[in-house]
Amino acid sequence: MKPSDNGFEPRIVAFLCKWCAGAGADLAGVSRLQYAPNAVPIMFNCTGRLDPTFVLKAFTQGADGVFIGGCHPGDCHYLTGNYNALKRVILLEKVLVQFGINPRRLRLEWVSASEGNKFARVMNEFSAEIKKLGPLEKLEVSRCE
Amino acid sequence: MRIILKGSKVKSKLTEKVEKISGQNIFACYQCGKCSAGCPMIDSMDYMPNQAMKLLQMGAAEEIINSKTMWMCASCHTCSVRCPRDIDLSAVMEALRLIYLRTNVNKVEPSQIPEEELKDLPQIALVCNFRKMTR
Amino acid sequence: MKYAYYPGCTLKSYADNLESSVLAVAEKLGIQMEELPHWTCCGTVFSQADDDLVHQIAPLRILLDAQKVGAKKLLVVCSMCYNTLKQASLLFEKKPDKLETLNLFLDDEDDYLGEVEVVHFLQVLRDEVGIEEIAKQVVRPLTGLNVAPYYGCLLLRPQEVAFDEPERPTVIEEILVALGAEAIMDPLKVECCGSYQTVNNKEIIADRTRTIINSARSRGAEMIALDCPLCDFNLDFRQKESEKKYTDFFTMPILYYTQLMALAMGINGDIYGFDKHYVDPRPLLKEYELI
């Protein structure tokens, strides 16, 4: 494992639902909260759209971490999409271990539209954590060129 | 006397211990008083069962540990079967007794029971009493 | 009908009239009761502490004994023993991890598999024998005798152990009616007698006893039928204190329901043990020409 101050900038994909986590990220922007720029957002209507293979795809394409941001339990715009996401993440964590990927590289957080602060905070925390874990090297990866 | 409340007191060790031993959530009590209304021993108690619950919520350890309430409880479970919050009050009382007894003191001293009483009392009463009132 | 039978300490001493009448009635009704060979104390009260597994060893040993003799059901007569054993068996059923810990602790014994069902004698009478069958065995109906049943706490509470409606049980009433007696509905029949407080607070028991007996009397009862030896002590022997404390208090005979059953079934009089009660029931029974 590499030390965290080695200048390593992790690549992170952030799957966000547009109603809660995406809106929370908007609020972080409007509030000009500064956070680590490592995560590139990909927007869904709902975290229910999160096919587990998307996470695996991201790791095989060179992501060092995958973030999923959904609505708090009970707040899903589509009623139960976030519960499905949660179930899939729990399974994915087990699958990742099988692939030799530290499951801490996958993180699911509930972020509401009013939690700009939380969004910025978890972005910083997650980036720092992935930095500490270092680049994902255990896979034979063919990074997208 | 005025009970001085502060955060550190409300988050009382005693309450925490009672919850751990009894397995009950003290803060589930919403003070309807149904336990007290049906309690057969209440005339001999200083604090009513619901008041004991409130004192535990406040973390008023002194008041509760020096109270007669838990010793007067006869473990008849009437409060527990009727509690609308499904709190086993009987277990809470047991926890309070145990916290006291585990400091290695007896509430009832078996040797102090008069000879002629002992002659009459059935085993069941004695064993039962000692199980509840001695360490 | 064959059962492993756990008597408990008090049935062998203070309440031997309960045991002898139970055994006689059981024989008459064809209930075979085989006493566990090496039984020990049940612990008398179920420990309600979540962190106190040691106190569950006593009931566990008894359940283990029952398992050893191959019993599916363990028959208990004393309601305190019933409560303790029933609650313990339910705990082992609901929290297998606790049972596992205890099984490991008792490492020189077999593991208890959690399959013994604890049943009370009343349950057997109602569900296995049937009230009708009891009625058939009656040779000397207790006609005209006004009896108030009294249940106390431990047959009915907590809810999990109750084999009858906790607030409004009827099983003793049903039996009394089958015996030809009048069953008096007393709402205090499920109230606590004061239990173990009798050791160091007999004043309170004197009050409880007076309240319960007066309530039964005000509804026309001449005697109380109950099933718990501790309730019996409190309601019967503690009437002495009630008399002392309240000059306007009148005593009332207290009997086990099984004594009344034995009487009505015409079983040999030696087993009744009427002489063991503080309040002698015999004058009343004579009045009704039952003895």
Next chain:
Amino acid sequence: MKRIGVFVCHCGINIAGTLDINKIIHRISNYPGVAHAEHYEYMCSDPGQNIVRDTIKDQYLDGIVVAACSPTLHETTFRNAAKDADMNPYMVEIANIREYCSWVHRDRPEDATEKAIRIIRTAVEKVRRNESLYPVKIPVFHKCLVIGAGISGIQAALDVANAGFEVILVEKSPTIGGRMAQLSETFPTLDCSQCILTPKMVEVSRHPKIRLMAYSEVKEVTGSIGNFHVKILKKPTYVDTDKCNLCGECVNVCPIIIPSEFDRGMSMRKAIYMPFPQAVPSTYCLDEANCLGLNPLRCSKCQDVCEPGAINYDMKPEIIEEDVGAIIVATGYDLYHKEALTEYGLGIYEDVIDGLQFERLLSASGPTSGEIHRPSDGEVPKDVVFIQCAGSRDEKHNPYCSKVCCMYTAKHAMLYKHRVPDGQAYIFYIDIRSAGKDYEEFVQRAMEEDRILYLRGKVSKVFKEGEKLVVWGVDTLTGQKVEVLADLVVLATAIVPRAATPEIVNKLKIAADGNGFLKEAHPKLRPVESLTSGIFLAGAAQSPKDIPDAVSQGSGSASKAIGILSQKKLQHDPTITDVEEIACGGCGICISVCPYTALSMDDRRNVVLVNDVLCEGCGTCAAACPSGAAELRNYTNRQVREMICAALSKV
């Protein structure tokens, strides 16, 4: 390959102040598929939009990406601009490089610029594979079904009908009016319930747009929003309404006497009966279950005595089929079954009654003509105990608050005092919940003016001692155990959903919550909609409610229904799921995860069908589909995978 245009907005210095626009343009221009890249200071301004419009045409673009602020702000703006340039609006994607990038990474401009490039590339990858979409259009039947004709259903039916649409109002019992018809006087104004209700009942029966079907039940509902097909069972009343002249001779001769449901067993009725004199429709009903037999040889007393010959034993149940565009469910409530409250002796002591029974005692048209006589011996009770939260807020019974009991108990005690001035009323309560206009004042009045004794504590036990009921309670404020020798005990038993609610839930394919009440689409923002489009909820079927709330929700659901009925055709966002039949294995996993019942199995072909109208486009099915047959339009697996690659690409 599609020709994609990228338009990068400076947003003044909001974006350009942090991001290196030139670098972005340079890198994006070289990205595969990008035919044109362009930047401007304010892309959302008129000149900016003109650039977009003109470039679409000049460069023959197939799709565009606007890299600017959050799509919540200007997605519609640019979609409209594209439309002006004859581009399908669904070929426009917004890359949010302001809120998600320039504003939040001001201290790291280089990294921010790289992130912006990746964000734009993901949008390019998406739009390259977007397809043109057109709104789903659905025809509408301009008719509304209202199930349940209590006050909430009546209000809903009248509102929809007054808006000019036809209404079918179905009521299970022989009369409309529901629970409100049983009430005496209403809090906090104490106006007579029937006086304010019956005019509305009459209005319903006379309204030219309302088809009232009393003594009827909904048997089957198929279809979806705009196009429901319903089958309604009209039960036979065995009385020809047109011939019946309401003489009542049939009732006089009927030999069968059973407890009256309307009076909650406080009075008796015959097998042929009218629930109450103001019933609507105003006619008799022969209750098949209790009649000695519809065979004229068995009894036939009513038929013999009926001069106009209105009694017809040959009447048969009818099934009526209707097409409707919207459905309002207002099936109401029951009281918690009283036998469950064993410690209060309800069910064995005649003088322990529930709130609705007490309403009937108070009612001027009730069995005692509004005088208070207790059921056991007809005596006027002098000490009356009211017990609140009987079966409510109780983990052993119902965990929720029944909401109306605090108010109606105050009213009961007050009305009792008005009828029996020398009597005493005691109310045992845990909390007084009197939130509502003039409600708190009402409760205070009960305490101050009528001297009703409020005791803060819950009763533990009620039992009989001679002619009296002993009530063991507590007053937690004084810390005293109290005992009342009462003549009558009134329990404010919990409000529970009607027993038939699960059946309704199944038939309509809507949902119920953990307590059995109908579940709303969103607890705050969509409180009158069910989870199924086109089906709305009203009244206590959704949760315990008082009359004003029930009426409000009735009106609310009516306005929602009118919103559908008033449209020629319904439009629906086309971002929905498609199932590719060849790939579909018919496993049905997607059906189990769909929260909108938008998917169904075609049993014949063993493939899943999508109901375009019901699908809301969450994509949960697409994520669950093991064969990739279910695809969310413009969010396909292929698109997302390419977006992932773009997000991770080297800049």
